[in-house]
Amino acid sequence: MRRIHPDITDDPDIPQAYAYPADRPWLRVNMVASADGGAWIKGLSGGLSSKGDRRIFGVLRGLSDVVLAGAATVRTEGYGPARPRESWAPLREGRPAAPPVAVVTRRLDLDLGSPLFTEAAPDARTIVITCEAAPKDRRTEAADRAEVIVAGDDRVELDLAAAALYERGLTRILCEGGPRLNGQLAAAGLIDELCLSVSPMLIGGGAARILNGEAGQVDLRLAQVLEEEGVLFCRYIRE
Numbered sequence: 607m608r609r610i611h612p613d614i615t616d617d618p619d620i621p622q623a624y625a626y627p628a629d630r631p632w633l634r635v636n637m638v639a640s641a642d643g644g645a646w647i648k649g650l651s652g653g654l655s656s657k658g659d660r661r662i663f664g665v666l667r668g669l670s671d672v673v674l675a676g677a678a679t680v681r682t683e684g685y686g687p688a689r690p691r692e693s694w695a696p697l698r699e700g701r702p703a704a705p706p707v708a709v710v711t712r713r714l715d716l717d718l719g720s721p722l723f724t725e726a727a728p729d730a731r732t733i734v735i736t737c738e739a740a741p742k743d744r745r746t747e748a749a750d751r752a753e754v755i756v757a758g759d760d761r762v763e764l765d766l767a768a769a770a771l772y773e774r775g776l777t778r779i780l781c782e783g784g785p786r787l788n789g790q791l792a793a794a795g796l797i798d799e800l801c802l803s804v805s806p807m808l809i810g811g812g813a814a815r816i817l818n819g820e821a822g823q824v825d826l827r828l829a830q831v832l833e834e835e836g837v838l839f840c841r842y843i844r845e
Contacts, residue, residue, distance in 0.1 A: 607658055607839075611831035620665045621697055623830060624801070624841070631777040633674075633768060633796050635788055636666050637816040638803040644813030645785050649682055654805040658834035666801065668694035670705045670780035672733070672771055676787035677711035680722065685709075687726040705780070708733035708755075708771065710762055710787055714744035723751040735767045764794045785818035793822030798844050800826060806836040 609615040609623070626632050638654045639645055647653030655663075667673060667688055675685060690703035698704075707722060714736055716723075726732045734748045737758040748754050757766035771779060781791060791797050802816065826842035833839070 607661075607832055607834040609830065609832050611828065618832065620662060621669060623832065624662070624666060624669060626669060626778045631768075631772045631779075632798045633779040633781060633791065634666070634670075634799040634801060635781045635783070635791065635797055635816075636663065636801040637783055637788070638805060639816050640805050640807050640809045640813075642808045642810065643815050644809040644811065645783070645816050645818075646813050647809055651683065651783075654803075654807070654809075656803070656805065656835060656837045658832075658837055658839065659803040659805075662801070662803070662832075662839055664691060664693070665697075666780055667705060668697040669778065671701070671778040672705050672776040672780070673707045674771075674779050674781040674787075675707065675709060676784050677709055677713075677716060678786070679782065679784040680707075680709050680716065682784075686721040687730065687732065690727075702727065702729040704730050706730040706733055706753075706776075708735055708776075710735045710764070710767065712737055712740060712762055714740045714748055716748070718747055718751050726752075733771075735762055735770075737762050764790055764796055768796055783816070785814040785816055789817040789819040789822060792817055792824050793820040795822075795824075797824055800840075800842040802840045802842065804838040804840065 609618045638651055638659055640654055688704040723732050732752040734752045735755045735757055739760045755770045757763050825845040827845055829843045830841040
């Protein structure tokens with residue numbers, strides 16, 4: 607892997623290249639897309655990924671305090687808890703060995719018996735972010751297996767959700783999508799950074815873009831580009 611912007615460097619230090627700011631909370635979105643902007647192949651993002659993308663994906667998780675994802679992404683991609691990696695030890699000193707996963711869901715239509723809930727470490731318990739309109743029986747059941755945050759009345763208010771995570775000391779948020787959640791975060795003005803892996807392929811079809819649903823303009827500046835085997839790893843910072 608090499609950096610080609612803002613300078614040219616072979617074998618850059620990946621954790622350093624993606625270090626979070628030390629002086630403020632930060633919400634980072636990490637996505638992969640085809641050259642024509644598609645966010646998945648046959649409903650899954652894995653077909654767009656590469657060895658380098660998976661390496662950066664792992665580093666970004668290791669750097670984060672919490673991994674944020676929408677319920678549809680959790681179901682489709684078969685999420686489990688983040689598993690500790692030996693390489694994360696120097697990145698997570700003083701923190702749990704792996705970050706918890708936080709799931710945004712209005713209806714609580716989750717498999718609460720899945721590994722995401724049953725196999726999460728006690729110090730990285732899965733977090734469910736929902737709203738008052740969610741079925742009360744499901745909220746009660748979820749509270750037995752996860753930490754529940756109620757953020758909003760009829761829908762999940764993402765500014766309240768982010769504030770609740772920050773209050774828990776989870777100030778380095780890594781959002782892994784999907785596109786609808788990304789669109790809601792953009793509309794709420796909550797995205798500080800976009801990490802976008804651009805896969806060298808055209809896919810066409812009906813795949814969503816990395817933001818879908820709500821309209822929201824976020825002006826970005828290109829802070830960094832890494833490259834490996836034709837895949838571009840772009841880091842954009844909000845202006």
